[in-house]
Amino acid sequence: MAKFFRAAIMGPPGSGKGTISRRIAQSFGLQYLSSGHYLRESIAANTEAGVLVKPYVEKGMLVPDHVMTRLMLPKLEDLSSHSWLLDGFPRTLAQALALNNLYQLDLVISLNIPYETLRERLSDRWIHPASGRVYNMIYKPPRVQGKDDITGESLIQQDDDKPEALMARLRHYKDVAKPVIDLYKSQGILHSFSGTETDRIWPYINSLLSTKMHTQPFDARQSQTP
Ligand SMILES: Nc1nc2c(ncn2[C@@H]2O[C@H](COP(=O)(O)OP(=O)(O)O)[C@@H](O)[C@H]2O)c(=O)[nH]1
Ligand SMILES: Nc1ncnc2c1ncn2[C@@H]1O[C@H](COP(=O)(O)OP(=O)(O)O)[C@@H](O)[C@H]1O
Known part of the structure; x- marks a missing residue:
């Protein structure tokens, strides 16, 4: 098998x-599942899940763990015959343990970026809500200011990238990430x-994945990525 x-x-x-x-998905043909993008998409589409998570986001x-796992685990079931990369899930120890019951991860990448860098980047981040395409007014500007490169539709700044929400997000991240990182460290799959x-950073991640996927051939099932 x-x-x-x-x-x-x-x-x-x-x-x-x-x-x-996105670079990993493109280079290695993995299916990419971003919890943040999925939640925002659900909010925009006003689905049942979207209504439920909107106040938190x-x-x-x-979003509470039981809600998050109830939303994400069925999505992974849909991808059971694909190689995948998760972004934003699992975020807490409870989520990591729930995932662990179903799948053994092969690799976890952890990014350590200084606070000041995060603050600067997010104040310049603009997205195209329908596709999730992300721009940065300095690092990756759109071809036409304020417009998505592919559709020409308007870009927006997410409410949760605005300074009021940002501090809360960073604080929460720090508190909850540590036990998750410790879990993956103890499993020997964490790479920081x-x-x-x-x-x-990218060349190191690229060569890590090349090595991992080369030494044990995985079925990436070339896939469409956004
Ligand atoms: N200046 C700068 N911006 C970057 C760099 N890497 C990513 N970005 C931008 O920083 C913002 C946050 O990156 P993103 O990939 O959305 O981060 P995430 O929140 O961890 O998913 C986006 O606007 C990116 O275009 C970088 O090396 N330098
Ligand atoms: N695994 C998760 N558990 C709980 N809430 C989540 C999770 N993933 C995403 N969210 C919610 O969606 C928001 C946006 O997530 P995301 O796009 O991953 O943001 P970030 O830019 O914080 O990495 C979070 O602030 C949070 O409210």
């Missing part, structure tokens, strides 16, 4: 998880990367 590659990426808001995940608070620039 084919063995699928299961990975997760962790890091505070603005640490480059989305940017790096708007305040930059974590530090720095202020994604382009400098």
Whole structure:
């Protein structure tokens, strides 16, 4: 039976998880599942899940674990015959343990980025809500100011990237991430990367994944990524 590659990426808001995940998905053909993007999409579409999570996401608070696992685990079931990369889930120890009951991860990437860098990046982050495409007015500006490169639609700044919500998000991240990181460290699957620039971190992540996927051939099932 084919063995699928299961990975997760962790890091505070603005640490480059989305940017790096897209590169990984493109280079290695993994399915990419971002909890934040999925929640925002559900909120925009006003689905039952969206209505439920909206008050938390708007305040930059974590969605309760039982809600999060109830939403995410069925999505993973849909991807059971694919290799995948999770971004934003699991976020807490309870979520990590729930995931652990179903899947053994092969690799967890943890990004350590200084606070000042995070603050600067998020104040310049703009997104195209329908696709989740992310821009940065300095690092990755759109071709036309304020407009998505592909559709030409308007870009927005997320409420939770605004300074009021940002501090709360960073505080929450720090508190809850440590036991999750310790769990993956104890399983021997955690790889941490530090720095202020994604382009400098990326070659190390690229070669780590090349090595992991080469030494044990995984079935990546070339997939469409956003
Ligand atoms: N200046 C700068 N901005 C970056 C870098 N890497 C990512 N970004 C931008 O920083 C913001 C946060 O990155 P993102 O991948 O969305 O982070 P996430 O919140 O961890 O998923 C986005 O606007 C990115 O375009 C970098 O190396 N330098
Ligand atoms: N695994 C999770 N558990 C609880 N809440 C989550 C989770 N993933 C996303 N969220 C909610 O969605 C918001 C946005 O998530 P995300 O896009 O991953 O943001 P970040 O930029 O914080 O990495 C979070 O502030 C939180 O309210």
